[in-house]
Amino acid sequence: MTFDSDSGPDGGGESRTPSVVDRLRAPRGARIPFSVEFSPPRDADAEARLWRAVREFERLGPAFVSMTYGAGGSTRDRTVRVTGQLAQETTLLPVAHLTAVGHSIDELRAMVGAYADRGITNILALRGDPPGNPLGEWTRHPEGLEYAEELVRLVRDLGDFHVGVASFPEGHHRSPDLEHDTRYLVHKLRAGAEYSITQMFFDVEDYLRLRDRVVAYDPEQGAKPIIPEIMPITSLRTARRSLELSGSRLPAALEERLVRAAGNGPEEDRAAVREVGIDVATEMAERLIAEGAPCLHFITLNFARATREVLARLGIAVPTAV
């Protein structure tokens, strides 16, 4: 079974779907490209909210948008449907995350086919985490894959797909050290991944060191874009939960700043936390631009406002009325 990116598996399409790397190379004047991450909506209300964010971002012209992938049958069906709608009913270029969790190789092939049927040829190939407890013990599906590198090969073997992978500025929590972490990131790139998107981080030095490590390990692979992921914090509680799930670290000085902003009341002062979060995301983005990052990828939690404010402060996109 192979699929052709001109057309999906049926053939007969006219123009090739651009890849993420094509989009990063497209001329945009002096402006850095940006992209955003959405997550699959859980119900109809969440889906309506997602579409409001989608339409707002459509006006701001992201290089691409990515849709995360979770375990669970009904969410999975909705994920495929909504990502397909992004490809077919908007001007956006969707990247579908795909994980090996709980899937046999045949099921993974079928998922890639379902995306190809909907015109989606950009895939972020991930291993995923054990359901329920991301830090728990990883168990491979008996007929599935062990590492993301194998998924990169599988997707590439299925046709003309453009594949990205995950990278970890602080090192993946399962990597015993940064040398091991760099080695296997480079293996994923050598297997045919065209770029990586990082885990969120809050110390730009961690991103710069990751970039240096990859270049030092393999200059050819080090030339591939490492797209930094930024989370504009709008709630301390949500940020702590995301950090717990991702294994990323909040530097002590930033945590102190956020805790102070949150105050001592029964509810955190969301407006004050948000102000710090937007300031920090903007400062990080400015430094990343100065350091030559290829793109800025924002975690949106399916809300447009915080990212839009950061983009406006950077002069990348002008805010529109809510």
Ligand SMILES: Cc1cc2nc3c(=O)[nH]c(=O)nc-3n(C[C@H](O)[C@H](O)[C@H](O)COP(=O)(O)OP(=O)(O)OC[C@H]3O[C@@H](n4cnc5c(N)ncnc54)[C@H](O)[C@@H]3O)c2cc1C
């Ligand atoms: C940008 C981004 C998007 C994400 N999106 C999602 C999502 O949509 N859904 C979701 O469930 N999760 C998502 N994740 C989380 C991701 O699935 C987890 O972090 C997972 O634990 C690692 O995935 P990976 O693809 O990096 O795995 P891998 O590259 O397989 O690495 C996992 C660990 O194994 C090590 N390793 C790799 N190959 C070998 C080898 N041959 N021998 C020994 N060790 C090896 C690596 O160094 C690492 O420590 C995302 C992460 C990022 C950064």
